[in-house]
Amino acid sequence: MTVPSEFWQALVYCSESARGSPTGVVFPGKDLTSDQYQATASSLGYPDAVFLTPSPDNSEWSARSFSPVQELSLCTQALIAGFRVLQRRNAISSPTHILFRTPSGLIEVSELIPERKDVAWLVGPYRVLDRGISKSPLAAIEALAPAEEIVIDTGRTRLFRELPDAERLTALALHPTQVIDYCAAEKIHGICLFARTGEREIRMRVFTTSLDGGEDIATGGAVMGLLPYLQRKYAGVLEGCWTIHQGFGARHQRGTLFTSRHSEPGMAVVGGRHRFVAKGTLL
Numbered sequence: 001m002t003v004p005s006e007f008w009q010a011l012v013y014c015s016e017s018a019r020g021s022p023t024g025v026v027f028p029g030k031d032l033t034s035d036q037y038q039a040t041a042s043s044l045g046y047p048d049a050v051f052l053t054p055s056p057d058n059s060e061w062s063a064r065s066f067s068p069v070q071e072l073s074l075c076t077q078a079l080i081a082g083f084r085v086l087q088r089r090n091a092i093s094s095p096t097h098i099l100f101r102t103p104s105g106l107i108e109v110s111e112l113i114p115e116r117k118d119v120a121w122l123v124g125p126y127r128v129l130d131r132g133i134s135k136s137p138l139a140a141i142e143a144l145a146p147a148e149e150i151v152i153d154t155g156r157t158r159l160f161r162e163l164p165d166a167e168r169l170t171a172l173a174l175h176p177t178q179v180i181d182y183c184a185a186e187k188i189h190g191i192c193l194f195a196r197t198g199e200r201e202i203r204m205r206v207f208t209t210s211l212d213g214g215e216d217i218a219t220g221g222a223v224m225g226l227l228p229y230l231q232r233k234y235a236g237v238l239e240g241c242w243t244i245h246q247g248f249g250a251r252h253q254r255g256t257l258f259t260s261r262h263s264e265p266g267m268a269v270v271g272g273r274h275r276f277v278a279k280g281t282l283l
Contacts, residue, residue: 005029005282008085009046012077013218013255013272018245020275021218021255023081024049026282034071040282041066047216050078052085058092060099060106067210074104074155076220076270080120083109084274104155112269121271122220123262126228127153133186138178141193144168148233152225154268156189156210160229162196166203169195176213183209192222200242202226217247218255220270227261227268 006027014020024046032040032051041049050065063082065075072078079100086092097110104124112121129151136142136149141161149161163169172193179191190208197203206222207215216222223244230238238261246255258271 006279007282008081008279009277010081010084011275011277012081013220013246013257014275015256015273018218018247018254018256020273021048021077021216022046022277023077025078025081025085026051028053037064038066038071042068044068047211047218048072048075048078050075050082052082054091055101060101061086061092063100063102063107065102069212070210071103072156072210074102074107074124074221076122076124076224077218077272079107079109079122080220080272081274083120084276088276102155112271116271118273119258119271120274121269123267123269124154124221124224125266126224126268127266128228128232129153129157133159136182138174138182138191140172140174150229150232151186151188152228154221154224156208156221157187158190158192158206158208158222158225159186159188160192160194160225162229162233163193164195166195166197169193169203169205172205174207174213174215176207179207179213180209183213190216190222192225194226194244197245198243200240202242202244204244204246206246215247218257218272219246220257220272223257223259223270224268226259 008025010023011020012023024044053062065072065078092098100107109122111117192206194202194204206219241260244257260269262269
């Protein structure tokens with residue numbers, strides 16, 4: 001980038017026990033091509049980076065999100081980080097909510113629950129896709145007990161499957177090449193595996209094409225598909241706020257996310273806390 005651009009780094013979906021996921025927020029100093037956006041995101045190396053440009057009246061902001069390898073139609077952690085940075089800069093017309101224009105449409109991020117101002121909440125759409133999948137070629141999944149597999153689109157199309165217990169979830173190992181090959185064959189973007197560990201608590205692991213088949217330590221888009229999965233599987237309405245833990249072991253410091261139903265059909269809510277790490281300039 002030849003024109004200086006303002007840059008922020010934040011950790012999103014962090015908690016007392018979770019480091020959170022590094023996220024970049026960039027305010028480009030000039031118009032960039034898609035290749036330049038991608039090159040900048042790749043050089044930053046974060047799981048996600050978002051590039052923000054304002055509308056003329058600051059009523060909404062254009063947001064383009066990128067992983068190190070591809071553009072994302074919707075990235076929840078990037079938009080939450082962007083919201084918090086804009087709050088810090090006093091750059092939005094309302095201090096408590098904002099609209100981002102994304103490839104998935106207009107997405108609202110806000111302090112939805114007044115008594116939980118430490119959590120930023122994103123409201124986004126989901127679609128349960130009525131489509132089948134072929135038998136999984138992943139031996140590690142085939143060896144598990146039979147379970148319903150559902151494909152859900154929350155800006156990215158992912159396969160969701162519940163496992164019998166957290167121990168089997170933690171022990172599961174998927175090689176990135178297996179994930180990439182499987183997702184290509186099924187025309188999806190990721191594999192979401194989870195186990196319930198409490199009345200409203202879940203452990204979850206997400207393997208995604210946006211990280212070249214690697215594991216994502218904190219992904220709100222995947223969490224947005226959880227309640228639709230559970231509602232469809234158990235044919236019930238799941239009330240209250242759910243806590244989701246992602247990532248395991250020394251390499252994958254957990255992310256802590258929250259999700260709940262939204263009053264509007266086809267919409268879900270995901271939220272998380274943040275910490276600022278750094279601010280600077282990209283040259």
